[in-house]
Amino acid sequence: DVKVTQSSRYLVKRTGEKVFLECVQDMDHENMFWYRQDPGLGLRLIYFSYDVKMKEKGDIPEGYSVSREKKERFSLILESASTNQTSMYLCASSLLTARPYEQYFGPGTRLTVT
Amino acid sequence: SQQGEEDPQALSIQEGENATMNCSYKTSINNLQWYRQNSGRGLVHLILIRSNEREKHSGRLRVTLDTSKKSSSLLITASRAADTASYFCATVYRDSGNTPLVFGKGTRLSVIA
Numbered sequence: 001d002v003k004v005t006q007s008s009r010y011l012v013k014r015t016g017e018k019v020f021l022e023c024v025q026d027m028d029h030e031n032m033f034w035y036r037q038d039p040g041l042g043l044r045l046i047y048f049s050y051d052v053k054m055k056e057k058g059d060i061p062e063g064y065s066v067s068r069e070k071k072e073r074f075s076l077i078l079e080s081a082s083t084n085q086t087s088m089y090l091c092a093s094s095l096l097t098a099r100p101y102e103q104y105f106g107p108g109t110r111l112t113v114t
Numbered sequence: 115s116q117q118g119e120e121d122p123q124a125l126s127i128q129e130g131e132n133a134t135m136n137c138s139y140k141t142s143i144n145n146l147q148w149y150r151q152n153s154g155r156g157l158v159h160l161i162l163i164r165s166n167e168r169e170k171h172s173g174r175l176r177v178t179l180d181t182s183k184k185s186s187s188l189l190i191t192a193s194r195a196a197d198t199a200s201y202f203c204a205t206v207y208r209d210s211g212n213t214p215l216v217f218g219k220g221t222r223l224s225v226i227a
C-alpha cells in the first residue's frame with residue numbers, strides 16, 4: 001500500500017516563527033502536492049512538484065515556499081507564520097505516468113498559529 | 115481556479131437509506147474522481163470515471179457522469195454509520211498535462227444509526 005506520512009498531526013506555533021511541514025511518500029511517486037483545507041473553502045493547492053528540485057505554484061502560494069531535495073520528501077515552509085495560516089495542511093502524491101493521477105493523501109497536519 | 119461544486123453541502127440520512135451527492139464542473143474533463151475524508155483525516159480515493167464512461171460501480175458505490183450537463187453523481191446504497199464523512203469530487207481537465215486534481219468543496223454526509 002502507498003503510504004504518505006506527515007511529520008506532525010498537530011502543531012502550535014507563534015506568529016513570526018519559521019515553520020517546516022514535512023511529507024514523505026514511500027512509493028517512488030514523481031508528483032507531490034501541498035494543500036490547505038479550510039471550512040467552506042475546500043482544498044486549495046499551495047504548491048506541487050513533479051520532480052526533484054522542481055516546483056510549481058498552485059492557487060495560493062503567497063506566504064509559503066517548498067523544497068524537494070529528494071524524490072520521496074516534499075517540505076512546506078512558512079517563512080514567517082501568521083494567524084491566517086492556521087489551517088489543516090494535506091500532502092499528497094501520485095505517479096506521473098499513471099494517468100489519470102489518482103492521488104494518495106497523508107493524514108494531515110493541523111497547524112495553529114497564535 | 116476551476117473547481118467542481120458538490121451539492122448538497124450537507125446531507126443527513128438514516129442508516130440503511132441511500133445517499134446521493136452531485137458534482138458539477140465547468141469545462142471538458144479527462145476524468146472525474148470521488149474521494150472520502152473522515153473527520154480530521156486525509157482523503158481516500160473511492161472511484162474514478164473516465165470522460166467516455168457513463169456509469170461505474172464499486173461495491174455499494176455507483177457513480178454516473180453526464181458530460182453534456184457537466185455533472186456527476188455519487189450514490190451510496192444501504193448506508194452505514196461508518197459512511198459518515200465528507201465526500202469530494204475532483205477533476206482532471208482535458209488539456210491539463212501534468213496539472214494536479216482540482217477539488218470541490220465537498221458534501222458532508224451524516225448517517226444516523
